[in-house]
């Protein structure tokens with residue numbers, strides 16, 4: 001019908017640290033794709049940051065990358081399928097930067113890292129879309 | 139720091155049909171998980187509605203479900219891994235309903251169907267989070 005009746009809401013965009021998911025599982029580049037898939041399923045999460053021995057971010061593997069490994073029959077090691085150029089944000093970045101980065105790079109999550117590239121959390125399109133529902137944020 | 143400086147924006151939430159992705163690939167329940175993975179990768183999309191011979195929605199398979207199939211070594215047929223109880227919306231539903239359904243069910247996409255269960259499009263957390271960036275929508 002033509003009575004579209006859009007709902008008006010005021011949304012105050014907070015900082016990344018206010019909305020990021022803090023408990024985020026990570027994995028290592030040496031594990032198999034099947035191992036990474038098991039971690040993704042256990043946590044009911046789509047994105048798995050890949051870290052080195054010092055727990056610094058070196059890549060990301062998503063359920064989509066697991067599908068890619070299956071499609072290409074390359075399931076031996078994450079190194080072949082993970083994304084190494086990871087787009088990230090800092091905890092004190094405004095959420096609207098995260099929104100713009102997701103849109104610009106056509107991705108669905110950004111690891112949140114500190115100055116030492118240690119993973120503090122992750123911000124996903126799902127976290128962000130929830131802000132639309134929540135209405136005014138303090 | 140304490141100077142959080144949240145950005146205030148007015149977002150008018152439109153209808154599902156205004157923001158849904160219209161070109162959506164679908165698949166059949168009889169194909170293998172590897173075939174579904176290839177379709178997911180080809181279209182660079184995370185969610186694949188599963189339809190019957192009359193093109194009516196009967197399930198959904200996502201990159202996450204492909205990971206599940208890999209984790210459980212069950213890659214023979216979609217029927218084992220697809221989700222059959224699909225949460226959907228209609229084209230004339232308000233976007234805030236879609237947001238609430240995604241949040242409530244912890245999912246990242248909703249097929250948009252007509253009264254005959256034919257798939258018209260899909261609305262994803264990624265579509266929705268873009269609304270935050272776009273600012274006021276007419």
Ligand SMILES: C[S@@+](CC[C@H](N)C(=O)[O-])C[C@H]1O[C@@H](n2cnc3c(N)ncnc32)[C@H](O)[C@@H]1O
Pocket residue numbers: 044045046126198199200202203220221223224225226243244245246247248249
């Ligand atoms: C519970 S989510 C967890 C991962 C992540 N939150 C996401 O949405 O991709 C993954 C499961 O949700 C299912 N799913 C996705 N969209 C759905 C929908 N519209 N209705 C019902 N189940 C859905 C998938 O089939 C998959 O088994």
